[in-house]
Amino acid sequence: MSKMVFTAAGGANFIGASAYVLKLGDRHICVDWGQSVSKSVEGPQYDGSLDYLLLTHGHADHIGLVPVALRRWPHLKIFATAETKELAKIAWSQTIYHSLRKEAQNRHQPLFTREEAEIAEKAIVTITPGETINLSGDIQVTPLPAGHILGAVSFLVEYQDETCFFSGDICYHESFFVPGAPLHTLDRCRLLVRESVYINTDFDDRESIVRDFVQSAEAVLRRGGQLLVPALSIHRTQEMYAIAAEAGLGPVYIDGSRQATEVYRQFAPRCGEVLENVPRFESHDERRRLIQSREPAIIIASSGMVYENTLSATWAENLIFREQNAIFTVNYQDPCGQGHRLVHSEKGKFIPFNGGIVKRMCEIRHFPLSAHMDGTDGQKMEERLNPDIVVYAHGENDQIETYLEANPSTVNRKKIKAEVGKEIEL
Ligand SMILES: [Zn+2]
Ligand SMILES: [Zn+2]
Numbered sequence: 001m002s003k004m005v006f007t008a009a010g011g012a013n014f015i016g017a018s019a020y021v022l023k024l025g026d027r028h029i030c031v032d033w034g035q036s037v038s039k040s041v042e043g044p045q046y047d048g049s050l051d052y053l054l055l056t057h058g059h060a061d062h063i064g065l066v067p068v069a070l071r072r073w074p075h076l077k078i079f080a081t082a083e084t085k086e087l088a089k090i091a092w093s094q095t096i097y098h099s100l101r102k103e104a105q106n107r108h109q110p111l112f113t114r115e116e117a118e119i120a121e122k123a124i125v126t127i128t129p130g131e132t133i134n135l136s137g138d139i140q141v142t143p144l145p146a147g148h149i150l151g152a153v154s155f156l157v158e159y160q161d162e163t164c165f166f167s168g169d170i171c172y173h174e175s176f177f178v179p180g181a182p183l184h185t186l187d188r189c190r191l192l193v194r195e196s197v198y199i200n201t202d203f204d205d206r207e208s209i210v211r212d213f214v215q216s217a218e219a220v221l222r223r224g225g226q227l228l229v230p231a232l233s234i235h236r237t238q239e240m241y242a243i244a245a246e247a248g249l250g251p252v253y254i255d256g257s258r259q260a261t262e263v264y265r266q267f268a269p270r271c272g273e274v275l276e277n278v279p280r281f282e283s284h285d286e287r288r289r290l291i292q293s294r295e296p297a298i299i300i301a302s303s304g305m306v307y308e309n310t311l312s313a314t315w316a317e318n319l320i321f322r323e324q325n326a327i328f329t330v331n332y333q334d335p336c337g338q339g340h341r342l343v344h345s346e347k348g349k350f351i352p353f354n355g356g357i358v359k360r361m362c363e364i365r366h367f368p369l370s371a372h373m374d375g376t377d378g379q380k381m382e383e384r385l386n387p388d389i390v391v392y393a394h395g396e397n398d399q400i401e402t403y404l405e406a407n408p409s410t411v412n413r414k415k416i417k418a419e420v421g422k423e424i425e426l
Contacts, residue, residue: 003025003425004025005423005424006424006426009045009046010043011034012394012417013392013393013417014397015037015197016035016036017035018033018394019043020193021046024139024159028049028050028051028052029053029054032053033066035060050069050072054080054166057146058083058149058150064092067111068112070120079127080127081126082126082151083263084151084153086263087149090259096117141157142156144156145179145182146170148371150234150263152168154166154167154168155168156184162190164191164192164426167193169197169371170381176270177238183384185385186384189387192385193390196400196403197332198370198373199378199392199399204368214244214249216328216365220324220326220363221249224294224324225324226291226299226322226325227299227327228319228327228328229330230305231302233302234260236304237302238261241254242275250298253281254300255299255302256301256310257302294322301315304332304339308338313353317353326362326363327362328366328367329343329364331371375403389413390415391416392416397417400417404417
């Protein structure tokens, strides 16, 4: 058996800049090459060689910097599902758009050019879940549906007699557009690299959260309020729209997320047609008119974490003063994001928001409709895959440490917190 080494280049004991390098003999496979979520961490940190890049799904923290990786390793062979490729193209064009704006203000060097994004797009070999690809004589890779968003996969890597499993971001319960990840069982595997976003949290059952959301949204409309639902632009936006539309709530608008919604309309294995003719705003005037009309409405707007100067932040700033209105968050909240601040604010108190200060009068609630596995799902996954080594990645440092204190390594299973640059010999 030739040497096998695992190294996290990003997405380790934090969320963002996901990149996991697996050295198999003299070949180097990397899973994902993402952008950082917060500004405190740059992209992936890795200086060795790379031969293959496998992309799990189209979120920017997993595919955001692929054009940069290709500049560094021009012969890199890249694999992704058709849906991931479409979503990646959107993420890259948004990055170019934002960096051109910042460059114009002399605040930034562009991360990559339009030409580099086109080269990356052409370099992607499309893969299909369940179909094994032969990387080179003794390395086989099988993408398996991961249920997290449209086109998301986990990767099963087989090398000589050994198996490694990369969960990617994974979700076992079905959502409106995407079936949950199937339960995959192995006799044993050498390495499991798993996401750890909700490693210590168990969710209530999803149907009751959805029911609660629908009833609460109905109550806001009934009292004449306007409801803002800040939502991640891929998956959560489309899902919340479909939930509201199916429950007969309305009117429901989507603000932002135009291209991702189009990808869902075209590719979703079920019910993509729900997303035809979604009401939208074509100008600021149209938005202003709706706010001033005070007519009941639901507005689903990006960003899901209500970062400053985004559509959801602007809507929140306008709706927060009126008691009848409401803001319902429906996805993970970055502790540094404004969404987190809103959820933890008190009614009647002032909070810093969008660079100023606002008095929060509206109702604010959080509905944990995550597209990640929870703590129990993660433990069951470990039991089914039976790994010798588990690497906990893509989670907050304190959460992973708390988990490892309560669930230490055993004789048969070594459990390791991912850290950037730490080599783990397999
Ligand atoms: Zn994701
Ligand atoms: Zn992620």
